[in-house]
Amino acid sequence: MFEDLRGYLTHLESQGQLLRVAEPVEVKYEIAAGMRKTSDIEGPALLFEQVKGFPGWRVLGGLFATRKLVALGLGVKEDQLLDRYLTLEDQRIAPELVSTGPVKEIRWTGDQVDLSKLPLVTHAGKDCGPYITIGVQIGKDPETGVRNLSIHRMLLLGKDRLSLWAPADHHLGRMILMAEEKKRGLEVATAIGVDPAIIIGSQAKVPYGIDEFHVAGGLRGAPVKLTKCETIDVEVPASAEIVIEGVTVPGERVADGPYGEYPGCYSEAKQAPVLKVTAITMRQNPIYQTALTGMPVTENHTLIEYGNAAVVYREVKKIVPEVKAVHMTPGGTFRHHVVVSIKKRSQEEARNVILALLSLGIGLKQVTMVDDDINVFDPLEVEWALSTRMQPDKDIIIIPRIACSTLDPSCPAPRITAAWGIDATAPMKERWRFEKVEIPGVDKVKYLKGK
Ligand SMILES: Cc1cc2nc3c(=O)[nH]c(=O)nc-3n(C[C@H](O)[C@H](O)[C@H](O)COP(=O)(O)O)c2cc1C
Numbered sequence: 427m428f429e430d431l432r433g434y435l436t437h438l439e440s441q442g443q444l445l446r447v448a449e450p451v452e453v454k455y456e457i458a459a460g461m462r463k464t465s466d467i468e469g470p471a472l473l474f475e476q477v478k479g480f481p482g483w484r485v486l487g488g489l490f491a492t493r494k495l496v497a498l499g500l501g502v503k504e505d506q507l508l509d510r511y512l513t514l515e516d517q518r519i520a521p522e523l524v525s526t527g528p529v530k531e532i533r534w535t536g537d538q539v540d541l542s543k544l545p546l547v548t549h550a551g552k553d554c555g556p557y558i559t560i561g562v563q564i565g566k567d568p569e570t571g572v573r574n575l576s577i578h579r580m581l582l583l584g585k586d587r588l589s590l591w592a593p594a595d596h597h598l599g600r601m602i603l604m605a606e607e608k609k610r611g612l613e614v615a616t617a618i619g620v621d622p623a624i625i626i627g628s629q630a631k632v633p634y635g636i637d638e639f640h641v642a643g644g645l646r647g648a649p650v651k652l653t654k655c656e657t658i659d660v661e662v663p664a665s666a667e668i669v670i671e672g673v674t675v676p677g678e679r680v681a682d683g684p685y686g687e688y689p690g691c692y693s694e695a696k697q698a699p700v701l702k703v704t705a706i707t708m709r710q711n712p713i714y715q716t717a718l719t720g721m722p723v724t725e726n727h728t729l730i731e732y733g734n735a736a737v738v739y740r741e742v743k744k745i746v747p748e749v750k751a752v753h754m755t756p757g758g759t760f761r762h763h764v765v766v767s768i769k770k771r772s773q774e775e776a777r778n779v780i781l782a783l784l785s786l787g788i789g790l791k792q793v794t795m796v797d798d799d800i801n802v803f804d805p806l807e808v809e810w811a812l813s814t815r816m817q818p819d820k821d822i823i824i825i826p827r828i829a830c831s832t833l834d835p836s837c838p839a840p841r842i843t844a845a846w847g848i849d850a851t852a853p854m855k856e857r858w859r860f861e862k863v864e865i866p867g868v869d870k871v872k873y874l875k876g877k
């Protein structure tokens with residue numbers, strides 16, 4: 427368990443997973459270039475100690491650039507990530523309210539609020555401007571008051587204005603619309619620079635009405651300490667580096683984009699809600715955290731993987747208790763394609779799994795089903811199953827149109843996709859015809875070193 431982001435960074439440094447960059451960098455492209463490179467070479471996370479034009483600020487990037495970093499954030503072994511995540515996600519621990527915390531060391535309210543003083547980063551070459559990309563938004567249901575945590579990008583619009591891209595099928599987007607129906611704004615706090623469990627917890631695919639602070643508490647094995655905001659009725663992590671308090675402007679929309687998105691392509695300008703900022707509080711010498719997205723794999727992918735894999739695993743398990751493994755694939759952006767291995771007990775049950783998974787609405791466009799003797803993490807074995815265990819005329823299911831939360835540019839319209847499933851499990855009868863050829867005694871060959 428880490429007390430806060432700083433505690434976690436100390437741990438990362440001791441593991442050789444944090445690099446301090448002393449060379450001064452620009453917020454436009456230069457920070458993101460380093461993040462792109464570290465994502466492509468498997469880490470480490472980067473702490474930029476000198477940011478041109480922003481004396482006294484440090485910028486943290488690529489904190490979850492690799493799966494290894496996500497595993498370190500959860501304090502689990504990389505090869506046990508899904509297993510451990512499933513257990514921890516179920517272990518809910520309620521947050522604890524404290525009277526104050528380090529996040530209150532500096533307070534800007536009223537005219538002091540000035541977002542241009544924060545080192546907001548411009549990432550991709552064609553992005554329309556600087557974005558906050560890894561702020562954890564905390565909002566409350568306008569009727570029940572139940573909190574929600576999620577991450578939504580925010581475009582810098584002015585010294586006290588940001589866009590807030592939260593679509594209607596995400597929980598925060600729903601809350602914004604509910605408040606608008608009552609002709610009100612929604613109070614939203616954005617916490618930047620929090621301990622890893624809060625960030626990972628914000629990505630849990632739990633139903634509407636569950637406060638993800640309880641999930642974060644379970645992930646870290648201790649309650650998250652929260653304190654009240656200055657200008658809105660929302661609670662935030664007491665040791666966050668920065669908190670931006672604000673209220674959405676009912677009915678107002680602003681062009682947001684183009685922006686280099688998780689599918690690895692630019693999204694066109696969208697009409698996004700607007701947040702009027704009412705206060706900014708922070709720690710002394712704050713660390714501003716930014717996250718990269720774009721071509722997989724980035725932290726926008728690694729952070730999504732386990733929330734999605736957990737939902738898929740739980741769903742498959744309801745249908746086939748003998749589910750062996752689930753792999754959200756990197757090329758599938760950890761959202762669009764999943765490979766699932768099962769021990770089939772009846773001839774067509776892989777088809778039931780395909781239909782169930784495509785209905786989840788988490789962005790899945792392709793489900794590939796294989797038997798339990800196929801390693802879902804090995805693309806060669808998966809392709810071998812496709813080459814030898816399935817016939818395209820009868821083993822592919824195509825669903826012409828479903829509602830789906832996706833930014834896949836090939837979709838015919840926003841939030842609509844076609845989807846498909848491939849049953850590459852072998853028929854149950856004449857099973858011997860699909861058996862892998864194996865040579866006895868390979869493990870006894872001592873004169874060659876294995877991988
Ligand atoms: C780095 C990062 C950036 C993200 N940016 C956005 C975004 O701009 N808009 C969005 O709708 N979801 C974004 N997401 C995904 C949501 O935060 C995620 O789907 C979350 O689980 C939604 O929470 P909810 O289930 O409470 O709605 C982002 C995720 C990560 C890790």
Ligand SMILES: [Mn+2]
Binds near residue numbers: 574
């Ligand atoms: Mn939620």
